[in-house]
Amino acid sequence: MPVTIAYVFVFIIGASVGSFLNVLIYRVPRGEDFVKGRSHCTNCGVTLKFYNMIPILSWFLLKGKCKNCDSKISARYPLVEAIGGVLALACVLKLDFSLRAVVAFFVMSMLVALSFVDLDTMEIPNGFLLWLIVPCVISVIMFDDLTLKQKVIGFFVVSLPMLLLTYVVDGAFGGGDIKLMAVCGFFLGWQITLVATFLGLVLGSIYGVFLLTRKNAELKQHFAFGPFLSAGIIIAILWGQELVELYIRMFFVYPYISECPVKFIFG
Numbered sequence: 001m002p003v004t005i006a007y008v009f010v011f012i013i014g015a016s017v018g019s020f021l022n023v024l025i026y027r028v029p030r031g032e033d034f035v036k037g038r039s040h041c042t043n044c045g046v047t048l049k050f051y052n053m054i055p056i057l058s059w060f061l062l063k064g065k066c067k068n069c070d071s072k073i074s075a076r077y078p079l080v081e082a083i084g085g086v087l088a089l090a091c092v093l094k095l096d097f098s099l100r101a102v103v104a105f106f107v108m109s110m111l112v113a114l115s116f117v118d119l120d121t122m123e124i125p126n127g128f129l130l131w132l133i134v135p136c137v138i139s140v141i142m143f144d145d146l147t148l149k150q151k152v153i154g155f156f157v158v159s160l161p162m163l164l165l166t167y168v169v170d171g172a173f174g175g176g177d178i179k180l181m182a183v184c185g186f187f188l189g190w191q192i193t194l195v196a197t198f199l200g201l202v203l204g205s206i207y208g209v210f211l212l213t214r215k216n217a218e219l220k221q222h223f224a225f226g227p228f229l230s231a232g233i234i235i236a237i238l239w240g241q242e243l244v245e246l247y248i249r250m251f252f253v254y255p256y257i258s259e260c261p262v263k264f265i266f267g
């Protein structure tokens with residue numbers, strides 16, 4: 001079946017992008033150039049042969065160790081590659097082979113990269129946020145599902161309350177989180193931004209409760225919030241519309257209105 005082969009191909013491309021994201025996640029916080037320089041072992045510096053750079057598979061073939069110095073290679077590498085593959089596939093299944101799918105996957109890729117950097121450093125580098133402006137511009141020019149007004153409201157709808165909250169509760173949110181919700185808010189429009197934020201807060205809270213159940217967790221312990229917001233945004237891009245419809249049905253409003261008031265495919 002040609003379609004199945006196309007899906008396999010999409011997964012491989014996604015996993016390869018994931019491989020590049022690994023490079024970004026490692027090099028961007030260190031200020032290293034991510035275009036120049038071949039991939040190398042972070043311990044002994046040996047350059048990787050091309051057959052050691054097959055996404056996901058290589059890590060298993062090498063049994064998670066550097067061939068040269070035997071140091072452990074983090075399982076995060078194949079994990080990020082697998083995430084890349086799965087997200088690329090999800091975008092194509094949801095949005096078909098289209099520019100929308102490419103743009104959605106680009107946004108998700110940036111979100112994955114900045115999430116892992118946030119986990120490592122508790123900071124979201126501005127570079128990732130600047131790159132997210134590109135899909136925003138494309139969406140204004142190419143897609144017409146959202147009005148500019150919806151997008152501008154989306155820019156402020158979550159970022160502004162977050163900003164105000166940090167004045168009341170010192171350090172409630174990091175500057176990176178606020179900027180993330182501003183730029184993604186513009187991309188998604190205000191409706192889906194609210195869904196994304198709600199999901200992010202739920203996921204973050206679940207993790208927070210999980211932290212509290214652990215023995216030596218401190219109540220005031222800070223944790224990176226970027227990954228949860230990003231997960232919320234990714235879920236909202238894929239299923240935001242369905243979630244809004246489900247929510248409305250659950251509260252019995254649905255039978256009284258002929259159709260779901262929120263029409264959304266990002267754009």
Ligand SMILES: [Zn+2]
Pocket residue numbers: 041042043044045046066067068069070071
């Ligand atoms: Zn090595």
